[in-house]
Amino acid sequence: MAQNFHSSPICKLLLLLILQCGLPTTTIAQAPAPAPSGPTNITKILEKAGQFTTLMRLFKLTQVGDQINTQLNNSNQGMTVFAPTDNAFSALKTGTLNSLSDQQKVQLLQFHVLPQYLTTTQFQTISNPLRTQAGDSASDKFPLNITSSGSQVNVTTGVMDTTVSNTLYTDGSLAVYQVDKVLLPMGMFGPQSPAPAPAPGKKKKSGADDDTPATDDSTAGADASDAIQFVGHVHGLMVGSVGVIVFIVFTCL
Numbered sequence: 543m544a545q546n547f548h549s550s551p552i553c554k555l556l557l558l559l560i561l562q563c564g565l566p567t568t569t570i571a572q573a574p575a576p577a578p579s580g581p582t583n584i585t586k587i588l589e590k591a592g593q594f595t596t597l598m599r600l601f602k603l604t605q606v607g608d609q610i611n612t613q614l615n616n617s618n619q620g621m622t623v624f625a626p627t628d629n630a631f632s633a634l635k636t637g638t639l640n641s642l643s644d645q646q647k648v649q650l651l652q653f654h655v656l657p658q659y660l661t662t663t664q665f666q667t668i669s670n671p672l673r674t675q676a677g678d679s680a681s682d683k684f685p686l687n688i689t690s691s692g693s694q695v696n697v698t699t700g701v702m703d704t705t706v707s708n709t710l711y712t713d714g715s716l717a718v719y720q721v722d723k724v725l726l727p728m729g730m731f732g733p734q735s736p737a738p739a740p741a742p743g744k745k746k747k748s749g750a751d752d753d754t755p756a757t758d759d760s761t762a763g764a765d766a767s768d769a770i771q772f773v774g775h776v777h778g779l780m781v782g783s784v785g786v787i788v789f790i791v792f793t794c795l
């Protein structure tokens with residue numbers, strides 16, 4: 543019996559599980575994703591469109607993606623999202639994203655989201671400045687102006703201008719428009735606003751820049767409290783089942 547168990551795949555599986563539990567960082571990276579939140583999923587839309595890896599990562603990091611999904615489910619105003627491409631993010635001055643505090647990152651992302659569904663036709667008659675999810679649209683805070691005639695849609699923040707280059711998605715309640723520049727709000731990048739100071743104690747020397755799509759290191763920080771709780775659970779579980787684990791390790795090795 544012990545002989546059979548020793549060589550069985552189940553034994554290997556259990557060993558593997560134990561090894562996983564012994565490495566909390568691995569476990570944290572696999573912390574369960576939030577439950578599905580309604581039928582519309584901004585991440586899925588961006589994933590399908592391609593070219594929006596950085597935006598998807600930032601939506602996740604700041605949880606603005608979840609906010610959009612939740613709000614879409616719970617309001618009938620709809621929403622409009624301006625989606626900067628990966629190229630738009632990499633065109634930012636090096637370190638721009640890293641220099642923002644967590645709250646500023648949230649505001650930057652919220653600045654790309656309007657709490658109403660707007661068609662390109664409506665852009666022609668909309669009154670400026672528009673209110674975004676970032677809030678205060680005063681001229682020194684988060685104003686967003688959109689003007690349009692014909693098929694051209696101009697977007698200006700007072701710091702930069704761009705145009706809507708593509709309609710990625712519209713369903714009558716969510717509109718997603720591609721922009722080829724990141725929309726920089728006056729309140730964070732305007733002449734009067736001090737350059738966003740790096741958050742104290744967060745300086746990284748690794749050369750891993752937030753601007754590159756591949757790095758995902760700061761995600762763990764955002765979920766730190768959840769992670770700690772989770773480690774606590776894992777720890778308790780391990781202490782509780784230490785007898786079983788010792789048995790399996792001894793039998794399988």
Ligand SMILES: *[C@@H]1O[C@H](CO)[C@@H](O)[C@H](O)[C@H]1NC(C)=O
Nearest residue numbers: 575577578579583585586589
């Ligand atoms: C949204 O879609 C992404 C990509 O397909 C998926 O990973 C994520 O779990 C989805 N989120 C919800 C809340 O359904």
Ligand SMILES: *[C@@H]1O[C@H](CO)[C@@H](O)[C@H](O)[C@H]1NC(C)=O
Nearest residue numbers: 578579580611612613615616
């Ligand atoms: C979506 O809306 C339905 C109906 O109003 C509600 O029951 C559900 O909890 C909502 N889901 C989320 C994730 O907000």
Ligand SMILES: *[C@@H]1O[C@H](CO)[C@@H](O)[C@H](O)[C@H]1NC(C)=O
Nearest residue numbers: 688689690691694695696703
């Ligand atoms: C959009 O911007 C272009 C270039 O700056 C300008 O020529 C055009 O008149 C603008 N259109 C509207 C509707 O603001």
Ligand SMILES: *[C@@H]1O[C@H](CO)[C@@H](O)[C@H](O)[C@H]1NC(C)=O
Nearest residue numbers: 670671686687698699700701
């Ligand atoms: C935005 O529109 C408002 C109202 O028309 C105007 O006062 C303001 O100067 C505009 N800002 C920019 C940057 O175009």
